[in-house]
Amino acid sequence: MFPTPVERQSAAVQATYKALVPLALILWLLPLLMVALFSVKPDGDFAAGNLWGMPSRFAGFENYTRVFTDSAMPRYLMNSVFITIPTVIGAIALSCMTGFALAVYRFKGNIWLFFMFVAGNFVPFQILMVPVRDLTINLGLYDTRLGLVLFHIAFQTGFCTLFMRNFIKALPRELIEAARVEGVSEIRIFWYVVLPLMRPAIAALSVLIFTFIWNDYFWAVVLTQGVESQPVTAGITAFNSQFRAAYHMMSAGSIIAALPPVMMFFLMQKHFIAGLTLGAVK
Amino acid sequence: MAQISEPIQTTRDSRGWWARNQMRAAPWLFLAPGIVFFAVYVVLPIFQSFHISFYRWDGLGEATPVGLDNYRQLLDDRAFYVSLRNNLTWLLLYLLAIPAGLMIALFLNQQIRGMRLYKSLFFFPFVISQVVVGLVFVWFYNPAIGLWNPLIGLFGFAPMNILGNPQTVTYGIIAAGLWPQIAYCMILYLTGLNAVDPEQVEAARLDGAKGLKMLWYVILPQLRPATFIAVVVTVIGALRSFDMVSVMTRGGPFGSSRVLAYYMFEVSLSEYGFRMGYGAAIAVVLFLIMLVYIAFFLWRMWREEREA
Numbered sequence: 001m002f003p004t005p006v007e008r009q010s011a012a013v014q015a016t017y018k019a020l021v022p023l024a025l026i027l028w029l030l031p032l033l034m035v036a037l038f039s040v041k042p043d044g045d046f047a048a049g050n051l052w053g054m055p056s057r058f059a060g061f062e063n064y065t066r067v068f069t070d071s072a073m074p075r076y077l078m079n080s081v082f083i084t085i086p087t088v089i090g091a092i093a094l095s096c097m098t099g100f101a102l103a104v105y106r107f108k109g110n111i112w113l114f115f116m117f118v119a120g121n122f123v124p125f126q127i128l129m130v131p132v133r134d135l136t137i138n139l140g141l142y143d144t145r146l147g148l149v150l151f152h153i154a155f156q157t158g159f160c161t162l163f164m165r166n167f168i169k170a171l172p173r174e175l176i177e178a179a180r181v182e183g184v185s186e187i188r189i190f191w192y193v194v195l196p197l198m199r200p201a202i203a204a205l206s207v208l209i210f211t212f213i214w215n216d217y218f219w220a221v222v223l224t225q226g227v228e229s230q231p232v233t234a235g236i237t238a239f240n241s242q243f244r245a246a247y248h249m250m251s252a253g254s255i256i257a258a259l260p261p262v263m264m265f266f267l268m269q270k271h272f273i274a275g276l277t278l279g280a281v282k
Numbered sequence: 283m284a285q286i287s288e289p290i291q292t293t294r295d296s297r298g299w300w301a302r303n304q305m306r307a308a309p310w311l312f313l314a315p316g317i318v319f320f321a322v323y324v325v326l327p328i329f330q331s332f333h334i335s336f337y338r339w340d341g342l343g344e345a346t347p348v349g350l351d352n353y354r355q356l357l358d359d360r361a362f363y364v365s366l367r368n369n370l371t372w373l374l375l376y377l378l379a380i381p382a383g384l385m386i387a388l389f390l391n392q393q394i395r396g397m398r399l400y401k402s403l404f405f406f407p408f409v410i411s412q413v414v415v416g417l418v419f420v421w422f423y424n425p426a427i428g429l430w431n432p433l434i435g436l437f438g439f440a441p442m443n444i445l446g447n448p449q450t451v452t453y454g455i456i457a458a459g460l461w462p463q464i465a466y467c468m469i470l471y472l473t474g475l476n477a478v479d480p481e482q483v484e485a486a487r488l489d490g491a492k493g494l495k496m497l498w499y500v501i502l503p504q505l506r507p508a509t510f511i512a513v514v515v516t517v518i519g520a521l522r523s524f525d526m527v528s529v530m531t532r533g534g535p536f537g538s539s540r541v542l543a544y545y546m547f548e549v550s551l552s553e554y555g556f557r558m559g560y561g562a563a564i565a566v567v568l569f570l571i572m573l574v575y576i577a578f579f580l581w582r583m584w585r586e587e588r589e590a
Contacts, residue, residue, distance in 0.1 A: 002475065002483050002501050004492075006392050017392065021400055024389070028404060031422040031461075034429050038421070051427055098316035105309035111587065113313065115580050120324040122518055122576045126546040126565040130334055130558045131327035133551075134341070154323030157316050185301075186308035215411030217525045222551065233413045237529075240417070247427060250417070258414040265409040269402060276466070277473040277508075 038251035039063055046247055063252040071242055072227045073253060076235030080260070083145050083152070083231050084213045088206050090153035091160050095205070096198060098157065099164025100190050104176060114165060121158030125218050128155075136223055143225045151223065152213050160205055163278060167201040168194060204275030207268045211261040232257045328569070335562035341550075345559070352563035361537050362564065365545040368452050369521065369571075372541060375456045376463060376520035380512045383467025384505075388497075390468075391475045401472060408465040416529030419458035420445065445531055448538035455539055459526045463519055467512045474508030475501075510582070517575050521568065542568040 006017045026033065037052065040060030050056060067073050102114050132151055133142070141147030171194070179189045220234035227235065236257050243249040265272050300307070335352055339345035356362050390401055407415065422428045423444045431441040444454035478501060486500045502509070524543040527533060533540040533548060540548070542564055550561030 001391070001480060002478060002496065003388055003391065006394065018394055021390070021394070021397075025400060025403055029406070030429065030433075031418045032407070032410075034422060035418050038427075046427070052429060052432075094316040094319060097312040101309040101312035105305075107306075107309055110309075111584070113317070115583070116325065117316075117320065118583065119576050119580060120320060122572060122579065123324065123328065124521060124543060124565065124568045124572050125524070126543050126561075127331045127569040128324060128327040129331075129547070129565065130341070130550060130562050131330035132323060135322070135327075150319075151323050154319035157320055158324065161316065186304045187311075190312070211409060215413070217411065217413045217528070218547075221528075222547075233411050236413060236417070247421065251421070254414045254417050258410045261409050261411070262406065265406075266402065273469060273473065277470055277511075 035251045035254060038247050039255055041248050043248060063248050066249065067252050067256050071239055072235065073239060073256060075227055076230060076232040079145060079229055080214055080231040083148050084210055086149045087152040087156065087213045088209045091156035091209055092202055092205055094153065094157045095160030095164045098161045099168055100194055102165045103168035117158045117161040121162065129222055133222055142223065143229050145229045148219060148223050151219060156209050163205055164201060167198065171197055204271040207264050207272045208275040210264055214261045331562045331565050334559055335566050337559045339558045341556040341558045352560050356563055361540060361545060364537060365540040365542045368539065368541045371452055372456055372520045372523050373517065376460065376516050379460050379463040379467045379516050382464045383512065384471050386468045387471035387475060391472065405465045405469050408462040412525035413529050415458060415462055416526045420530050423454055446535060448535055451531055451535065451539040455526050455530050459523060463516060466515060470508045470512050471505060474505040478504045514579055521572055
């Protein structure tokens with residue numbers, strides 16, 4: 001272990017460390033704590049200049065309820081769900097297949113196709129913006145959730161292919177060889193031999209892609225416009241102009257908008273971190 | 283070999299085209315949907331953007347070919363230089379996320395009660411969307427309601443309006459962007475530290491290595507894969523700095539916090555009119571900058587693949 005474990009240090013060092021960690025955490029999350037505090041304050045506190053003190057009364061319940069009853073937030077949240085979930089399913093489905101093909105078969109151009117997926121994943125969004133927007137308009141999908149979903153699936157397939165291919169490559173090859181000797185067809189090998197083994201990779205990628213897509217902002221403003229199709233990241237701007245200078249409402253709205261990926265993270269922490277740190281350890 | 287493969291070939295022939303050719307056809311069958319999607323939405327648009335950058339086009343009507351005019355115009359565009367310089371600042375300062383993440387990871391790499399939860403809470407800013415991070419910092423910096431000014435007041439600094447001052451605005455946005463990025467680097471290093479060989483550490487300890495010396499000569503070499511990924515994701519994050527700028531300042535005040543990613547969007551799709559060709563030219567510049575890193579990454583991967 002590095003640094004030296006505190007258990008091996010004196011009692012004073014241990015006590016200091018145990019006090020320092022929560023203190024550091026509070027400092028680290030201070031901006032967020034401020035917003036969380038704002039979100040449970042009544043309107044009057046801001047006018048009265050009680051900004052960072054205790055709320056004069058707990059107004060969290062009414063503020064958060066108002067986010068759902070007095071604004072288009074529920075609609076934006078639904079849009080986000082209907083953009084994010086199909087994207088996750090689509091990108092995972094496509095990349096299970098591409099990853100399998102690139103990991104299992106030797107053929108000419110294999111490595112170049114793989115590099116194409118990897119490189120595409122790093123490309124700045126702006127180089128795609130004008131043509132993708134144009135394509136989406138021509139398909140009649142501008143300002144629809146489907147338009148966003150199709151693009152997201154395509155783009156995420158790059159990262160997912162990198163992930164899946166490396167995962168499958170690390171599986172024991174003998175499994176596939178054995179199935180081939182038995183005369184099992186390639187499609188059945190994919191479906192019955194490899195796919196069941198990919199469950200951890202699928203879980204890790206699902207939470208990651210969920211977070212990436214839920215948090216996407218750029219494509220949301222490029223490909224959608226109105227409350228009909230905009231996800232919550234873009235909708236929050238409209239929400240904030242509706243509640244201009246009502247900091248308790250804007251704070252509550254932001255927290256609601258940020259919450260789903262946070263819950264996803266805490267529920268599936270192991271998978272999330274496994275996905276994110278892929279390659280961080282040899 | 284030749285003698286036995288002959289009869290197998292004939293029996294296979296009777297099983298139809300698929301049975302005979304599946305080894306060759308299967309990879310393409312599996313790849314087809316992915317390649318089609320990726321080609322249409324990612325690969326082709328890159329080339330189309332290059333193409334569009336040689337035109338003047340409002341996105342709707344006829345496009346007029348203008349040769350290199352858009353690029354020539356860039357050379358005289360002050361806003362372009364401001365964006366470029368800000369991109370450079372982003373890139374340099376964003377790299378601070380790596381040592382900062384390492385420091386927090388070292389700080390947290392202990393086993394006290396509740397450490398798992400502490401680690402997750404430290405990581406938490408990364409999970410929040412950049413839009414919300416941006417908003418949170420806008421309010422945090424806000425001179426009327428934010429905690430920033432009282433906080434620096436404790437150390438004797440005069441109140442400041444970070445996002446309202448062209449001198450400080452970019453640093454303010456970068457600091458906000460660093461918040462989730464440090465969390466990301468931290469988690470990479472925590473995972474890396476977990477895999478550090480304890481025997482090597484103990485051996486080095488017996489040899490009298492400790493503190494910074496131990497970190498530099500024993501720990502950091504073992505963390506190299508984590509550092510590599512941290513560099514890659516941080517550079518890409520720095521060049522993708524659109525969300526923060528858009529949410530926090532819209533490039534202001536007076537365009538002083540623009541970056542290429544935002545300026546491109548502004549030129550192509552905002553109230554200043556739809557100048558797709560000019561926007562595409564800016565995107566091409568951004569792409570070429572990124573290409574250096576992509577090439578470096580692919581080269582490294584290629585080397586690893588050859589070793590494997």
